[in-house]
Amino acid sequence: MSKEIVIPFGPQHPVLPEPIHLDLVIEDEKVKEALPSIGYVHRGLETLVEKREFPEYVYIAERICGICSFIHGATYCQAVETLMNVEVPERALYLRTIWSEYSRLHSHLLWLGLFADGMGFENLFMDAWRLREHVLDDLEATTGGRVIQGSCKVGGVRRDIDAAKLDEMSNGLDGFRGELADLVDVFLNDSSVRSRLKNVGVLSKHDAYADGAVGPVLRASGVASDARMLGYAAYGNLHFKPVVEEGCDCYARCAVRAKEMYASIDLIKEAVQKIPDGPIEVKVTGKPDGEYFARAEQPRGEVVHYVKGNGTRHLARHRVRTPTITNVPPMVKMLAGCELADVPVIVLSIDPCIGCCER
């Protein structure tokens, strides 16, 4: 009979830059149980909503996360706009969609890089981040910011992209797709990657659904659920189909994200073709009153922004349910029974973003 010991994992860990702490109950080399705890990077961003007026709060909403910042800003705007019955111009909705998909591309490439690093595949990590640079360049050229775009506002967007730049971006994505194919090929077909990921961290379809997994974690377990199917922003006018895998393991989660990047490229190209001319913003007058839940698909899964107005320039409450927090219980389930050496890979496979999970 071997003895149980507890090994602390994180919040400072070489493969995991995110400050989550796990107490791993180990017997032999097997993890019997994982006890997560968070609370290392709480910043109190939600409370700031009482101190900043609602149009300026967009800047803070964007800074909830440093990776999927644009979609946080856009979802917050979406919530406030619905509350105030603002009709956002079509062109602004298309631009938001384009930038959202660019954010998804950059987030997934970042994650692929970190995941490769977690497996110990350093040069693949470098390669993923080299590719990500193209995406960041386009984001900077169109919004002025590489990571925090700051181009979304209540009532529309702050910047327009002219037709020439849109064409250039769309053509640039053709070459990008070729390079991406080389990268994805390694992730999906390389023998060492496959042996590291296949049948690791299995989460059955039932567990994924019952434990409230969202985003790629849920879709990798065979459930076709994606908030983009709701048709917010311009998604209703584009041909969007969620990427679903049946593997339920880390490999399937990697495959979902890899294939979603192609889907993003297609969405961007389609949006560039269909984008209508017209104004990019409307003037917002009045003060928000009432409450609303806005849902959107982040690279990590579904995000919910709840806003409550009280008829003043300051909102009464803003609450964000980020995808990572709902993916933690499924992660705990995946960890039970795995090998100690697989823990970093499994934790990374949910694409944890503790910064936005704690706000």
Added chain:
Amino acid sequence: MAYFEMAKTVLKSVLHGPSTIRYPAQPAKITPISRGRVVIDPSQCISCGMCMRKCPADAICVSREEKTWEIDRLRCHVCNCCVEVCPVHCLTMETQYSPAVTVREGRELVKITYVKPERPAKPDAGEKEQAGSS
């Protein structure tokens, strides 16, 4: 199951050379709309305090009495909000980032040199001086 998946990438990288640039010897990539840092034209600022009120990070401090405009570079997260709200457009966003600073150096104090132009003389507009010339 395949082997040598990386071979193509490795070969390309060998032929292509490094993807990085030798910063700072070689200048960093910058686009015309990159947000680098906020600069003020002190001869235009009317000390209205809009930038101070709207700044999400409380990075700006404007003093009407002392005629100063102060920015804390370490607090400012370069969001462009102040540039947008300034009624006289005396703030601009430069594309160059501000250099690395310490906490003390980060506070930049600018003396406002704006002088309120004389109002065109109106018959008996008595307290012209009252409002102060800031």
